[in-house]
Amino acid sequence: MLVPGTEMHWVTFGFICVELVILFYLLIYRFARPDHKTTGLDIVLILLLLAYNITGGLLPDPKLPGSFFVQECIAYATGFITPAYFPYYVYKAFELRKMEFHARRGVIYFLVLPYLLFVIVFAVSHNLNYAKNILIIPVVYALWVLVSLQKSIRFKNAGSHISRDVKQEAGILFFSLTPWVGLPFITYFNLNQSIEATVTNTGFLLLLALHVKQTVEQVRTEHERLIASESQLLNWNEQLQEEVDKRTKELEKISAEERVMNSCHIYSLMSREKEIVLFICRGNSYRQIAETLFIAERTVTKHVQNIFTKVNASNKLELLNKLGATAVGQPS
Numbered sequence: 001m002l003v004p005g006t007e008m009h010w011v012t013f014g015f016i017c018v019e020l021v022i023l024f025y026l027l028i029y030r031f032a033r034p035d036h037k038t039t040g041l042d043i044v045l046i047l048l049l050l051a052y053n054i055t056g057g058l059l060p061d062p063k064l065p066g067s068f069f070v071q072e073c074i075a076y077a078t079g080f081i082t083p084a085y086f087p088y089y090v091y092k093a094f095e096l097r098k099m100e101f102h103a104r105r106g107v108i109y110f111l112v113l114p115y116l117l118f119v120i121v122f123a124v125s126h127n128l129n130y131a132k133n134i135l136i137i138p139v140v141y142a143l144w145v146l147v148s149l150q151k152s153i154r155f156k157n158a159g160s161h162i163s164r165d166v167k168q169e170a171g172i173l174f175f176s177l178t179p180w181v182g183l184p185f186i187t188y189f190n191l192n193q194s195i196e197a198t199v200t201n202t203g204f205l206l207l208l209a210l211h212v213k214q215t216v217e218q219v220r221t222e223h224e225r226l227i228a229s230e231s232q233l234l235n236w237n238e239q240l241q242e243e244v245d246k247r248t249k250e251l252e253k254i255s256a257e258e259r260v261m262n263s264c265h266i267y268s269l270m271s272r273e274k275e276i277v278l279f280i281c282r283g284n285s286y287r288q289i290a291e292t293l294f295i296a297e298r299t300v301t302k303h304v305q306n307i308f309t310k311v312n313a314s315n316k317l318e319l320l321n322k323l324g325a326t327a328v329g330q331p332s
Contacts, residue, residue, distance in 0.1 A: 008057030011194035015201045016053050019046050022208070038215065041093050042208055048085055049204055052078040053197060072128060073119055080115040082204075083107075083138065087145060090152075090173060093211050098152035102145055110141035146177055169210060176207035256324070257281065263323040267310045276303050277323065280316055 003013050023046045030039045055078045058064065060071040087102035114137040122131035153170045179200045186196045260281055264274045272293075279289045286304070290297040304316075313319040 006058055007061045009193040009197065012053050012057040012197040015197055016050060016057075018205075019050050019053070022046055023050070036215070038093055038211070041089055042211060045085065045089055045204065045208055048078070048082045049201060052082045053201065056196070057193065069122065072122070076118060077115065080111050080138070083142070084111040086177065089207075090149070094169065094173070096149070096152035096156055098155050099148060102148060106141070106145070111138055114138060142177065146174065149173055149177060172206050172210045176203040179203040259324040269307060269310060273303055273307050276300060277307060280304070281320060281323070
């Protein structure tokens with residue numbers, strides 16, 4: 001069942017609509033997170049799928065401009081280029097380092113050059129069925145890539161536990177590549193367009209979904225780490241402020257006691273009198289001073305009276321003011 005006025009099947013049109021929605025989402029995410037480089041890989045994959053579906057669905061069509069030869073070359077070009085992107089995509093998106101040869105050079109040797117050979121044979125023979133024999137090259141190459149993919153996954157996870165996520169990743173990667181192996185057969189035998197669209201798009205969309213899932217998990221993990229870091233930083237700030245306040249008070253206390261000692265020297269107070277003055281500045285009572293110095297309370301009282309006389313103070317508050325000890329504390 002075709003879309004009215006075109007050679008495109010409704011199934012192909014449905015995949016195009018789905019991929020346009022995905023492309024719109026990826027573009028929004030790309031603008032929101034320009035630092036997330038792997039999103040660009042997903043955007044290129046979706047654009048290639050759209051190009052593949054549009055050209056494969058619409059071409060060839062005598063109502064469209066261009067000769068049959070040109071239209072078929074365009075349609076087959078997207079059929080070669082889209083699989084050629086797969087090794088590079090898994091190499092970058094899933095960090096499969098053993099796929100580097102296929103990502104950098106293999107696709108040129110076994111997909112790009114075979115496509116050029118396909119065009120040459122088609123142009124010389126004017127026989128599309130004869131040119132289709134070239135498709136055996138990408139089929140054999142796809143089998144080689146499958147083997148390399150298995151080795152790459154093993155190398156990536158060497159020495160680590162084979163978790164459910166690893167098995168899921170491996171399964172989807174193989175399932176995504178399988179349509180590439182079957183695509184030349186579908187094309188060669190001219191099977192229904194809906195079958196071709198379903199087989200090829202399902203695999204690649206699952207691959208995209210796996211990568212998006214991993215990206216979401218990565219973003220969620222980064223967000224949780226950011227929240228934890230902010231909470232930890234907030235606690236550090238509070239602890240730092242408490243420590244600063246504590247140190248400030250200690251410095252103020254030391255500074256005030258130094259002023260008191262200087263004042264005691266000016267008023268020619270004795271060592272014991274200086275000790276008692278410091279205790280008074282700290283807010284200790286006569287009884288507490290006596291217990292600390294292991295002397296009688298009346299002895300403390302006698303020393304205080306001598307201090308009052310030397311400083312010319314009538315009470316402890318006046319004494320503290322004259323000695324410059326108000327910052328240390330008030331007597332109890």
